[in-house]
Amino acid sequence: MVTRRVVLQGAAAALPAVMMPGVVRAQQYPAQDIHFICAFPPGSGADVLVRYFAEKVRPLTGRNVLVENKSGAMGNISIAYTARAKPDGYTVFVHGGSGVAASMSLFKNPPVDVAKTIQIAATINRQPFMCVVATDSPYKTLADLTKAMKEKGAKANYATAATNGTVMGELYKQATGIQAVEVVYKTGGDSLNDQLSGRIDYAMQDPVYALAQQREGRLRILGISTGTRLDATPDLPTMAEQGVPMDVTGWFAAMVPAGTPQPVIQQINKWFVEVVSTPETKAFLNKFGGDPFIISPDEGQKLLLKDIDSWKEHVRVAKIVPQG
């Protein structure tokens, strides 16, 4: 139903665009506070990342940058909110571009068609998922693990705590023909005790958890899910180079509603490029197990479209039932 208010809002949105050509708008941007949308609740790892960028981008804009947590529905609430926001550059969604792409396949009725409604303004990082075993286990390489798991057959167990882990686990099983049973945990930490006691043979975990536990000497990382090695962890081999072809790469990005004027997108891109290229940010991102990742908005958009397709395939392979 088109109410009077919607019409008025539409008119209000259209008005400035008519009155001022894009160039003038870009010169004036930012003319007000900028809102960073965070799809995670305060206190999660990703929330810290969003707040870090808000803090670093703030001085460059000359305006205040506010972080708004809009968590819920596995990120869908934020995706829909961003897609429906005014395309004026004052609503910037800082989130996993890969996660936004995945939403198209993970849900029966995705709230919006992200390919048409979300525009990548800047990319931030790329990060892997990691295959880990207990340090006191006899498996030193992925080949050791594969061999042992083949012998163990359906008695083997592995832990996951996120969709990426499920996909990575399934790709590994498909490539090697092992039959381990997936045990799902809420967080990587929840699975630690079970893994150390030997009930869990291996796990596909997020890099923050995996790296922390490797440093503590409890877990050993056997392979990472990205197509190529990362600067953050140059010594860690990829799954692909050990004969298990896969490229499951998470990447964070700053996103705006489609239809945001090009000059505004370029401006946001410039801010993020400046922050992402500092050594401080590199060190910060490396701690999360990822590398700084800078590509142009157009390349970013292409990557988003490509990931929408890869996730269709991932979800099919991992037999994930779309929700809704």
Added chain:
Amino acid sequence: MDIIGNLTTGFVAALSWDNVLFCLIGCFLGTLIGVLPGIGPIPAIAMLLPITFGLDPLSSLIMLAGIYYGAAYGGSTTSILVNMPGEASAIVTCIDGHQMAKQGRAGPALAIAALGSFFAGTIATIFVAGFGPILSAFAQQFNSPDYFSLMVLGLVTAVILAHGSVLKAVTIILVGLLLGLVGTDVNSGTTRYTFGISDIWDGIDFLPVVIGMFGVTEIIKNLEAKQYLRDPIKAKLSTMWPTKKDFRDSAMPILRGTALGSILGILPGGGAVLSSFAAYTVEKKVAKDPSRFGKGAIEGVAGPESANNAASQTSFIPLLTLGLPSNAVMALMMGAMMIQGIQPGSAVMTSRPDLFWGMVASMWIGNAMLVVLNLPLLPMWVRLLSVPYRLLYPAILMFCVIGVYANNNNATQMVIVAVFTLFGYILMRVGAEPAPMILGFILGPLMEENLRRSLVLSRGDPMIFFNRPISATLLFLTFCVVLLIVLPSFRKTREVAFQEE
């Protein structure tokens, strides 16, 4: 000797002028946030996190930790005064604390809560300093089946929380369990009982539920009462401080609460929440006259308050020794450390002993500050109750609404508050208590996750729960508690029999 050496390092680091100042700022802000009903420590710490970027790592952690204790402390203040728990651990404080306030004994309740917390904080600090690493090794022994059995024990003891009908208590816990199931199933990713409402895909949030069931319901209850009944919470100044008898009654509960809280706090996930519930249950069971509980028994404030403070200190152990955050606040602290370039985990102890022990020492300093800060303020808090009802309660309602909304910038949360207010009102009418339901609501999902995980691991063999010593012990304890619940009826008949003789 080692403890003393370590603590000395810590106090030297934590007692610098800067750090004491940041500790004070943290405690003050935390108390302020905690006292405002509905506004919890998590959004506060998240908002203040960027401010700490420029600070020295130890100072920033000390300040954030101060907010955490301060908020927990302020939270008990609102629980006692206006029956409005800010977090799960403060719910039990409402049961007897608010009753005490209604009897004009808000002062003693607040004072005992403060002193009990301080004592528990002191002991827990020593505990962390002396046994942190050993304790974390113990926590590491807990596997999925053990967690399941722990949750079963927790839920069964919840029955004791309620006074009155056991049947009603069991029913209400089951309702809580069902509500806990709403949202996305961890094992299969299926959304359950969401009725297509995407806002509850991640489950029903805790805050709007307790604000509705406790806070707003309380306001409605008061509105129903006659005017002269509404304002009687006018404390006499003579009863501002606990009497000698109060101290005597509280001493043992504080000790028991401290012990329980210190141990349960170490367990990552759910331990700290269980502690205050467990302490209440223990107090009610050892009391000579359990019928006083729920009617303003000071033991019901002293035990749980000490337990939850001890647990909030020892919950740093999993973070500092295992690199595992045990709750959302700890996750934020972990984020704060990472921004500062510190990797949380046991390495902190060797690579940055000043930081590790400084934080431990700051826990004690923070607790001491809270007592110093709050005891003089106590008469002021109590006087707050003499603010006319028509001014006080609309203000409380407003803060609740702001707090719940600000948590997630989401208007659906308001609807949830309204729904649970209605539900809380119905419960009040039928004479059932909301506290056991909340415990079911929190523990239910944890219990289910661990049950299903264990059964996946054992390929469906339930013996997995009896083969492990920890799990078997916990189940045995559960059995004992069930006996305890059934026993009073035996005891009564026995007493009757004796009287007849």
